[in-house]
Amino acid sequence: MRLQLKQKSILPGFGLALGFTVLYLSLLVLIPLSATFLKASSLSGQQFWHIVSSHRAVASYKLSFGASGIAATINLFFGLIVAWVLVRYNFPGKRLFDSLVDLPFALPTAVAGIALTTIYAPNGWMGRFLAPLGIQTAYSRLGVVIALTFTGLPFVVRTVQPVLEDLDKEVEEAAASLGADRWQTIIKVLLPAVLPAALTGFSMAFARAVGEYGSVVFISGNMPLKTEITPLLIITKLEQYDYAGATAIAVVMLVASFALLLTINLLQAWSGGRLKRAHANELPETAEFEAAR
Amino acid sequence: MASITLPNPGVLAASRAVQATTEQPWVRWSLIAIAVAFLGVFLFLPLAIVFSSALERGVSVYVGALREPDAMAAIKLTLIAAGISVPLNMIFGITAAWAIGKFDFLGKSLLITLIDLPFSVSPVVSGLIYVLIFGLQGLLGPWLAAHDLKIIFAVPGIVLATMFVTFPFVARELIPLVEAQGTEEEEAALTLGASGWQTFWRVTLPNVKWGLLYGVILCNARAMGEFGAVSVVSGHIRGRTNTMPLHIEILYNEYQFAPAFAVASLLALLALATLLAKTVVEWKARQQSTELQRMSGEAL
Numbered sequence: 001m002r003l004q005l006k007q008k009s010i011l012p013g014f015g016l017a018l019g020f021t022v023l024y025l026s027l028l029v030l031i032p033l034s035a036t037f038l039k040a041s042s043l044s045g046q047q048f049w050h051i052v053s054s055h056r057a058v059a060s061y062k063l064s065f066g067a068s069g070i071a072a073t074i075n076l077f078f079g080l081i082v083a084w085v086l087v088r089y090n091f092p093g094k095r096l097f098d099s100l101v102d103l104p105f106a107l108p109t110a111v112a113g114i115a116l117t118t119i120y121a122p123n124g125w126m127g128r129f130l131a132p133l134g135i136q137t138a139y140s141r142l143g144v145v146i147a148l149t150f151t152g153l154p155f156v157v158r159t160v161q162p163v164l165e166d167l168d169k170e171v172e173e174a175a176a177s178l179g180a181d182r183w184q185t186i187i188k189v190l191l192p193a194v195l196p197a198a199l200t201g202f203s204m205a206f207a208r209a210v211g212e213y214g215s216v217v218f219i220s221g222n223m224p225l226k227t228e229i230t231p232l233l234i235i236t237k238l239e240q241y242d243y244a245g246a247t248a249i250a251v252v253m254l255v256a257s258f259a260l261l262l263t264i265n266l267l268q269a270w271s272g273g274r275l276k277r278a279h280a281n282e283l284p285e286t287a288e289f290e291a292a293r
Numbered sequence: 294m295a296s297i298t299l300p301n302p303g304v305l306a307a308s309r310a311v312q313a314t315t316e317q318p319w320v321r322w323s324l325i326a327i328a329v330a331f332l333g334v335f336l337f338l339p340l341a342i343v344f345s346s347a348l349e350r351g352v353s354v355y356v357g358a359l360r361e362p363d364a365m366a367a368i369k370l371t372l373i374a375a376g377i378s379v380p381l382n383m384i385f386g387i388t389a390a391w392a393i394g395k396f397d398f399l400g401k402s403l404l405i406t407l408i409d410l411p412f413s414v415s416p417v418v419s420g421l422i423y424v425l426i427f428g429l430q431g432l433l434g435p436w437l438a439a440h441d442l443k444i445i446f447a448v449p450g451i452v453l454a455t456m457f458v459t460f461p462f463v464a465r466e467l468i469p470l471v472e473a474q475g476t477e478e479e480e481a482a483l484t485l486g487a488s489g490w491q492t493f494w495r496v497t498l499p500n501v502k503w504g505l506l507y508g509v510i511l512c513n514a515r516a517m518g519e520f521g522a523v524s525v526v527s528g529h530i531r532g533r534t535n536t537m538p539l540h541i542e543i544l545y546n547e548y549q550f551a552p553a554f555a556v557a558s559l560l561a562l563l564a565l566a567t568l569l570a571k572t573v574v575e576w577k578a579r580q581q582s583t584e585l586q587r588m589s590g591e592a593l
Contacts, residue, residue, distance in 0.1 A: 007397040011479055012489035017392035021404070024385045028456060029410055032422040035432060039425050078331045085328040089321055097329065099572045100336050105511070106564035107339070108518025109416075110538035111557040114545050115339035118346060118554075125338060150335050182316060211415025213521035214538070218545065231417035231521065238421065238525065243430050250418045257413040265406065 033254070040251045043244055051248040056224055057233060061252075064230040067141060068209035071148035076202045079156025080194070086157070087164040104153050109214025116147055117218040139221030144229065147215040152205030159201035163194050163271075196271030203267060207260040211253065343561045346554035358544075358552030359559070366532045367540035367556070370448065374523075374536060375516040378456040383509055386463025391497070394471025395479070405468065411460045419457045420525025423450055446528030451536065454522040459512045466508030470501045503578040507571060514567040518560055 006014065040048065051057065085091075086098050104112065120127045120137040130137055137143050167190070175185040213231040220227040228236075230253060237246040315321070348355055358364060389408060393401060411419065425431050427444040437444060444450045474497070482492040498505070520538040527534045535543065537556055544553035 006399070009396055009476065010483055011395050011476060011492075012483075013493075014392060014396050014398075017388045018396075018398070021385065021389040021392050024388075025404075025407060028453075028460060030407065032426055032457070033410070033414070035426050036418070036422050038432075078327070081324055082328045082332065085325050088315070089325055091325050091329075093329075095572075097332050099568050100332065102568055102571065103336050103340070103564060106514045106518075106567040108520060108538050108557075108560045108564070110520040110541050111343060111518070111560050111564075112339060114541065114553060114557060115342050118342050118550070119338055125342065126334070150339070153335055207413055211413075211418070213415065213417050213524075218542075231415050234415075234417050234421060235525065238424065241430075243425070243428075246421060247425060250421050253415050253418055257415065261406070261409070261413040 036247060036250055036254065039243070039247045043248060047244070048248050048251075051245050052252050056228070057230075057249060057252075059225045060228050060230040060233045063141065063144065063227065064210055065256075067144040067148055067229075068152075068206050068212075070145050071152055071209050072202050072206040074145075074149050075152045075156050075205045076198060079153070079201060079205075080160060080198060083157045083160040083164055083194075087161060101154050101157050104151050109151070109212070110218075112150055112215040113147065113218035116150060116215065117143075120146060120219065138219050139227065141220075141227055143219040143221070144216055144227060147219050148209040148212060151212050151215050152209050155205040155208070156198055156201035159197045159204070160194050163197040167193055196267060200264060200267040200271055203260060203264045207257060207264065210260070211257060340561060340565075343554055343557050346550060347558040349554075350551040354551050355555045355558075358549075358555035361552070363532045363535065364540060364552075364556055367535045367537045368559075370451065370535065371517050371537040373448065374452050374455045375513055377452050378459055378516050379509060379513050381456060382459055382512055383463050383505075385460070386465075386467050386508060387498075387505070389464040390467035390471040390501075391493070393468050394474070395476055395497075408461050408464050408468075411457055412465075416458060416519065416521025417525055420454045420522035423453050423457070423526055427453075445526050446530070446534060448534065450526035451523050451534060454526045455516050455519055458519050458522050459516045462512035462515065463505065463508035466504050466511070467501055470504040471497065474500050503574050503581060507574045507578075510567055510570045510574070514563060517563060 043051070082101070086094065086101075117124075117138050119125050120130070120143060122128065122131045122136075122138070124138070127137060135142070137146060171189060171193075172185055175189045176182075180188070211231060213229070213235075216229055217232055220229065220232075222228055222232055230249060234246045234249050234253070237243075237249065316324070359368075393405060424445055426433055427437060427450065428434050429438060429445075431445075444453070478496050478500070479492050482496045483489070487495070518538060519536075520542070523536055524539060524542070527536070527539055529535060529539060529543065531543070537560060541553050541556050541560075544550075544556065
């Protein structure tokens, strides 16, 4: 078979459209991104390693990845509940809550940052109740987790919601008629069905949180080694005109985000594949349910 | 439950079936309470504090904060940055959707992944990459300095950084829509003698107009609100290279909380308008698709 670069079509404009797309993508995204790696390559391996493994840098990775992981886990747990409640139940104000879920996508991060800081400051709306309990939220690591929970909130809800909507009620009826109680149906039938979507949402929330800057800088207090996230360390190095240092840390972040992007794509392929199978073969979850019994 | 007061056996069976696939009321209401509390603390409280803090010191402080020259300059710069980057990214999105959605070619999925790339790059890194190219120490820095051109710590850098972070929005919204439309309608138009442009304007574009609008709205919201990337390239020169989010940061760090929240409330209103537009557009798109289904049903 002859290798075909493009399938035949009578529609015009392919060359022009693809040419413009690739040109614009290269000029705006690909070339600037590769400049970072070019700049980093001017460092020797030893210099690079010295910068990215410094005490302060490692402390910032721990905070950025650790807090992102905790925030994404909080969002996974509550996101599943919120998605479930929005799809299955009726209650007053449901439409309003549903629309508001996307707020963290639409609200500028700086606005979210100052709002959350004001709420969780020791005299703030939430802070005044938490401070007497000895819980310091603003200007602590907990504050970072709160800010990252806010930015990642919509992901799990929005990936799980359509899957729950598509799920046939018959599957649950089948499980019930085969003698499963409600709890078993949820754990063994519903949860496996939404798991790939939930994990996709989890990784998206995690990826977004790792790079987040605006909503965190106000609430974190920005103390080196304690509440300094990796993006802030890059800015600090830039402000000290340490371009090599900033670039080296940026390369670490870029590699991490590419790895996360790959993970998300694989997860999406997995959940897409499961959905397709579910449509091709009726009630596969029931079969799984029986196998599990 | 209702089954006690309704002895009819059919209804009894039905209510039992309902019970088997739903939860007991106390479980239901606890879950609703958890969800509402979570969304309330994380979404309602931040919104409420923005407006209450903005108006805390009275309407005159609020209006004064917005009419102050530095605030006006920041609003103007934000509008300029969004006014340039949103139309350019819209044209890119439409072109990319035509190439990717209507044709099959080698490397298509790689191209889609590359278009999504800016979403996964930290905003700070998005700004940094332009500093590394156009900054004084950057690759093109010496050449730009020799020709007296300023990109970093000036408006062009802010526009570039905004373009980068908002790059995928329209394309990502349109590509799946254009792909789902297929090519039959365009082929029919072309066979009937329409030119390529006519086909695009009269067949393709009307089919995806709501998706396009939604993509543009999202793109605009992010363009006006971007903070991290713009912060790296702006240089924070008051009245000259400060966008609204940067102006908010400066006011807040100077403990001018009411003015900071006053400017923030404009961006919060923009966010609310974005969410409202999203809800309307989704509703319109659903209406359009059911109408199309009905029409194709009648045609059969």
